Amino acid sequence: MESEILINNGIQGEETTVYFISQDAVFPQLRPTCYIENLQQGDQILRVWSEQSLLYNGNDRNDLWNTVVELLEQAQEQIIPVPVPDVRGGTLFIKCLATIKDKFNRTRTISSQVVPHTILAKQPVKKYIRAQLKSDYLHAVVYKRSAFEQFTIDGEPIFDNGVGLYRISKPSVSEIWNWKLNAETANTDFEKRKVIASQIPEKYRNEDPDLYKGLPDFTLKQIELEALQSYGTGSYHIPKKSGLSRKWHWVKGTQNDDYADACLNLLKEVSAGKPPVGWD
Known part of the structure; x- marks a missing residue:
């Protein structure tokens, strides 16, 4: 069975991927996790990283932020940092990738599906x-x-x-x-x-x-x-x-x-x- 990467949204007990900027204008704390499934005996994880972008294209806007985040641990499961630099909304796309070396020293790169997260905002009092x-x-x-x-x-x-x-x-x-x-x-x-x-x-x-x-x-x-x-x-x-x-x-x-x-x-x-x- 081929290895694959799954991304969970990181909110325990919730399946939603809709999050809200708080009334105090604080970006939501996202804790998505990256999990590599079906590793074979002798497989070694060489690198894990995440490609992320946050796009708002409503009302004739085209506001785009993107980055690549290196995950420091070569672990099978770990939290993906989401370093959005300012308070902004739209659709946050997260993808996780990993490079794996097998017991024959062959390397392969696997990728998760792109997981969208909707970022909205709460009207303050x-x-x-x-x-x-x-x-x-x-x-x-x-x-x-x-x-x-x-x-x-x-x-x-x-x-x-x-x-x-x-x-x-x-x-x-x-x-x-x-x-x-x-x-x-x-x-x-x-x-x-x-x-x-x-x-x-x-x-x-x-x-x-x-x-x-x-x-x-x-x-x-x-x-x-x-x-x-x-x-x-x-x-x-x-x-x-x-x-x-x-x-x-x-x-x-x-x-x-x-x-x-x-x-x-x-x-x-x-x-x-x-x-x-x-x-x-």
Whole structure:
């Protein structure tokens, strides 16, 4: 009888090959085993290795990771390491191979069938998502974009005018499958918007130094409101000169889509114990 290699999924008492990235964005612990059957008397195992690839090709993606893992023991049965370097999902294909020398010093290589493992993800609790967002204003932005939803009930990533809870337009594979990185992208983007907002007064002064002489910088609150409005259209503040003092100051503009005010009203309702549908 010919020697052959079998791969078991490594989950005791379960036949399933569907696994989930945890709510804490941790890749599942896989412990597949490689077993070489029907060794003949005098056979010597020279090398055992595993060829692995993880492919996600949904939603016009083609995210592929692959590697070759050398199994250090020349044993008949052993656990196959799965060294996926980051949090990602899709279909993980595992194949095990072995080179065997018989008692006549002839070598042969045998291969297992390719065993697929489906990797999906669990939607985190929404309050955990808000805890990762560094501004209450971002709570409102992310709610308006996605209602804090990164994955479907079936564990698939959501592609809907962008990807994940922040609806990123050109996400990395990690931003698709790791909701914490998706949230960190939201934090980083909001900080960039604050920097841009803080430069608005200086742009006015540079464009017409005589006209806007004495125009003050934004306060921190004004910077945050201007950054918040940047998710919509138009500016939140416009410069206005006082009729009496002839000093410049900033007032709320009217040529915008009220995005920031809608967010402020939403947060006020949440504070009053009246969160919108889908908040939790």
